[in-house]
Amino acid sequence: MDGGDRVEDDDRADGESISRLLRAWRARIDARTVPELRYTQPRPGRRLSQAQAARLTGVSEGWYRALEAGRRQDFSESFLLRVAKALRLSEAETLTLFLAVCGRRPPGDPAGAQKDLPHGVKALLEQQVSYPAYLSDGGWNVVASNSLMGEWFPWVLRPAPNLMRWALLHPEAREQMLDWEDSCARTYLAMLRVAANSAPADTELRALVREILDADADCRRIWAQEHDVVEHRDGHVFRLRLPYHGNAEIRVTTHVLLPIQRPDLRFVFITPMDGWAGV
Template identity: 40%
Template sequence: MNSRGEQVEGNDPDGEPLPDLLRFWRRRIDPLKVPGLVAAGRRGEGLTQNDVARLAGVSVRWYGALERDIKADYSVDFLDRVSSALRLNPAERRALYLKSVGRPPALTASPEAGTAVPVDGTLLQRFLDLQAPAPAFATDLVWNVIAHNQRLRDWFPWAADRGANLMRWTFLTPEAREQLVAWEQDWARPFLGRIRYERAHHPKDKGLLELERDILAGSSAAREMWDRRDVVEHSHGALRRLRLPHHQGRETAVRIVALRPMRSDLLRVVVLLEEQEGTDGDI
């Protein structure tokens, strides 16, 4: 607003106005490249409101109300049809939802854990290598180790094995109980809580279901802890202790840094930062 209370272009307190965004999105589309649209005799560039309504299969009145930012109970189907007609990318679709109905779109269904994680393997490996001297690794949704740096392999040689899985190693191998200090309290229970968390978010994922079954079938301790129904989202910031052959059995404290790339929630990146003696406890 200016001193007279008039709206000033580009100074909307809520950011870019929805009408401006919608007009920009439809005007950037070349009607000559849209099958079925008649381009002859057009006076302006881009799509008209009539074009968008036709492509979305909705009335011109209903789309026009959206473009005038008239508040209404716009359905998910309607907004998705408009998104498709305007060829919006995921970020633009989210903006459309937030501006029109005040909430983001529902998350799209994630692919199953058996499918490939959309990641640039070369870039990921370079990132992990650059974390040295800290051990660093990446896992997919079901905690299969898909990449790691040399330091991680020095600490945990099993991670270099084909099919290495963090959760199966933790629960189904005897050495894990020796190497993960306070195995039950600090490692096993939080890990089971994370499996439960991911199962809740990906209930149809066959890989997660198989992982849960394997661990509960192979570990009586896991079965007992499972009944506590812990739910844990992540381990970022946690202080944990290790007793590894690489350190000749000396206890080593590490701070866990856990990340997820913006391109996919199916990938986890973990860096273990060695802590100096005398630091504070868990956070």
């Protein structure tokens, strides 16, 4: 093996697939093209070795070797991200590394909401003319919406629209969402509880929870008294009274989809019930 690389017995166990991938990814790196290795001794050969990969990721050779061998260790997200950078992994390869090693997706890109929407996702949103629809990120920031969503809910046209801030803190939400406490507040706070525990390192999400609890006494009371958890609102039924419908009461349900091209976003449709056809 080049550079003293070793294949451990554990490579035959359940880590075999990721072990082979890691070796293949490392083998395609020409160590002579890595700036951080330019002045090291001994001078790097063509193939990146395990020792050099360990050097690039800031760990011991034994720790890196354990990763390549497929041994179960407490590998941190920061280490795996350094491995992805050192081995010049693509987005799909980085996802594969994380799912194989720790069973979860890589931490979200802080600039994810700024990425261009895939053409197909944007076209589907814009061409939806029957019902309101919008895209939101993991922090419930609305990153895009169709024209009907803006007519039903003008708040999405305001700067930096956020579903949780509007639904839980804005006075008009309590007028427009009937049974606000039981149908809206308890559900949304239960969703925030799941999200906060799923991503404890997400400072933006933690700040959103703190902002809502600091700003509203009803939300603080519900948060303290309730222990329910809700992952999403797919299929949830709301009763609304909106100016767009002349303040007539309507019942709607939400449908939550995850675009395969942007799994960090939620694609939400709002459809009327009871045969209502006033769009």
